[in-house]
Amino acid sequence: MREWQRVILIFTLCLGLTLGAWSTIGGTGPSPINKKLIGKSGIHQGTKTQVFFDDFDGTDLSSDWVIVTGGGTYSVSGGYLRIYQSPVRLMINTRIDYAVSAPCKITTRVRASGQGMRSPNIVKLHRFGTDGNDEVTKAWFIGPTANTARMRNVNNGAGASTDSGNIYLEDITEWHTYSLEWRADSTSFYQDDILKRTLTSYIPDEPLVPAFWSAHDSITTLYLEIDWVRLETLSGNPGMPFGLDPVLILAILAVVIAAVVAIVVTVVVITRKRSGETPIVKISRPSLACKACGSVTSEGDTFCLRCGAKLEN
Helix, strand or coil, X not given: CCHHHHHHHHHHHHHHHHHHXXXXXXXXXXXXXXXXXXXCCCEEECCEEEEEEEXXXXXXXXXXXXXXXXXXXXXXXXXXXXXXXXXXXXXXXXXXXXXXXXXXXXXXXXXXXXXXXXXXXXXXXXXXXXXXXXXXXXXXXXXXXXXXXXXEEEECCCCEEEECCCEECCCCCCCEEEEEEEECCEEEEEECCEEEEEECCCCCCCCEEEXXXXXXXXXXXXXXXXXXXXXXXXXXXXXXXXXCCHHHXXXXXXXXXXXXXXXXXXXXXXXXXXXXXXXXXXXXXXXXXXXXXXXXXXXXXXXXCCCCCECCC
16 A cells, blocks of 8 residues: 555544544534423533523413513413514513523524514513513514514613614514524624624613513514523623634544644554665675786676686685
8 A cells, every 4th residue: 555545544534533533522513402301401502501491381381481561462382382462561571580691692483473573572681570671682573574673772771772773584474593692792683593683782781581572563463473482691702703613613623633643643654664674785795806907896707707817716
């Protein structure tokens, strides 16, 4: 086997072992979420820790929720929470036990029953037990414009708020995940993990809880259907530089490590092999000088190759 073929073979083996070990320890990221297996808090997934999860598997809201204002209409059945548009307020939030501060992320899987929805919040973090916009970060559909949402930050201490303007989404009547990521210097809104808008002013600075709110609409036939809601605390690192995917960075690193190991192993193998080889020694034969003409010839010749005289030792 030639040396370049040996390098390729060793590199392939090293790369396979590196990627296999990486996958075993979870280098490819968290596994797909199984709602039935993650109902309890405290689950770690990389730089995230889940502190709250509900998949509404019952016939009413669990004791984890508190109805702040109960004039609006909601229902729980078939594993879904449905919040109906209503001219009367409905405000529910989790118990204060689940209050979090930045950095954190709330995610819901929802769909609207039809276009034109503009009341129920898609995702919301709110000051516990209040019914107004006094300390909040949230996003909501804004109908009647189809597939459109807005997000808003309210900082009560600053006494002001900021609004994102229209955010255009994929079909809101289909199932999507929506997330709000709250950090000390920004809030970001995602649909299916695709960043839609970031706000950098009037960031809330008090602990907030997951919440849902609905009111101010007479079209009561429309509702928001919620499959599940999850709240996670995050690490302080907002992401990799230049928007690079951490998984891609780790994959590149694995290839580089495999290449370095392959080269080192190949050099060591080749060096040891060569050091064990018997060196080729050229054996020189003693020479004889012709007494007749003085020319030099090799030992073993009987006659001089130049003058033909008989050689004598």
